[in-house]
Amino acid sequence: MPDSTGWYLAGPLIALALCALLAGVLRWALRRDTDARGETMLHALDRELNEGLGMLGEQDFGLLTPAVTADDEGTAADFRRLLHGAGIRATVAAAHDGRRLILVFPEELSRARRLINQ
DSSP, X not given: OOOOOXXXXXXXXXXXXXXHHHHHHHHHHHHHSBOTTSOXXXXXXXXXXXXXXXXXXTOOOTTOEEEEEESSHHHHHHHHHHHHHTTOOEEXXXXXXXXXXXXXXXXXXXXXXXXXXX
């Protein structure tokens, strides 16, 4: 039987050390994108999108985000047609207080709001 000097542990130990190094680098890279409050940019964006929408309560729209509210069905339909004409997918949902919400996907939110506010 060959004399073992412990080299059979070298491979797994090197792999473990590289995994730990990679985890440290990823943790550092993901923590870099923080603002003054220590909030990541993704969390800050999510907070900003939902900050003005506290009036909606706990309504869940899945992947969609409210872009604008309308007081009646006609105005909501006009907003929806305007967005569809610009190639933005939109739908209308009812809020708890009876108003209509025009919902869009988050990646189209800023473009939709710019178009509506023109």
